[in-house]
Amino acid sequence: MISESLAAFMEGAVMxxxxxxxxxxxxxxxxxxxxxxxADAGEIVILTSRHQWPMAVEAISAGAPIAVTFCRAADYxxxxxxGRVTAIAEPKEPDLTLGQHYVDLTGSTLGALGxxxxxxxxxxxMEDVVRVDFKPAAVFVQTPGPSAGRALEAAK
Numbered sequence: 001m002i003s004e005s006l007a008a009f010m011e012g013a014v015m016x017x018x019x020x021x022x023x024x025x026x027x028x029x030x031x032x033x034x035x036x037x038x039a040d041a042g043e044i045v046i047l048t049s050r051h052q053w054p055m056a057v058e059a060i061s062a063g064a065p066i067a068v069t070f071c072r073a074a075d076y077x078x079x080x081x082x083g084r085v086t087a088i089a090e091p092k093e094p095d096l097t098l099g100q101h102y103v104d105l106t107g108s109t110l111g112a113l114g115x116x117x118x119x120x121x122x123x124x125x126m127e128d129v130v131r132v133d134f135k136p137a138a139v140f141v142q143t144p145g146p147s148a149g150r151a152l153e154a155a156k
Contacts, residue, residue, distance in 0.1 A: 001136050002044070006079065006152075007037035010044065013109035014070040018048060018132065020085075022059040030056035032068065033129060034095075034102030043086055043133050044068070047099045051128035060088050066134050069142060073113055078142040079152065087133040095131050 002010075010016075016032025030053030036045045046068060050057040060066070064085045071078040091099070107120045139152040 001042075001139065002037050002039075002081075006139065007039070009072070009077070009079065010035045010037060010070050010081075012072070013074075013105045014072050015106070016046065017069045017071075018046060018056060018060075019067045019069070020056055020059045020064055022055065028056045028059050029053070031123065032102075033099045033124060033126060035068075035070070036098055038133075041133075043135050044081065044083070045095070045098075046132045046134070047091060047095060047102070047129050048132060049125070049127055050130050052125075057088075057130055060085055060132055062087055066132070068134070071142075073110060076144055078144075080140045080142045081136045082138045082140070083134045083136040085132060085134045087131075089131050089133075091129050091131045096126070096129065099126050099129055 016035055018030045018032055019027055022028050030048045033047040033049060038045060048057065062085055066085050067080055067082045069078060069080045103124045103126060106124050110120050111117060141147045141150050141152055
């Protein structure tokens with residue numbers, strides 16, 4: 001389901017937005033702080049900040065549906081991956097390294113696009129990080145244009 005090229009895209013300098021529903025069924029979001037595709041497990045690992053997004057993190061639980069959108073700011077290429085959460089946990093050292101790499105890479109990319117450092121610092125920083133693992137079930141193209149909303153396989 002997740003090709004090598006899509007995995008590389010998700011692991012690159014992209015904005016990441018997680019969406020889950022709270023206990024009342026209301027949507028809530030969180031920005032991601034890095035992603036990694038674990039091909040052996042067939043799962044995507046996402047980092048986010050409980051400090052910045054407490055309502056979303058509280059709503060995340062094993063088995064819950066999740067949608068994660070990955071958007072490259074340079075050209076708006078966007079994919080949304082839907083699936084089910086398999087785990088939420090404290091990050092391990094490799095996760096924190098992944099997150100710091102994401103913060104550095106995304107910060108420099110956004111800076112090169114003219115976004116102020118003050119704004120970048122509010123968007124992406126490592127504080128009270130949690131790890132969310134999920135099993136992808138469907139991938140959709142969300143890049144603006146005629147293929148937006150189509151399943152990735154159908155958009156080829």
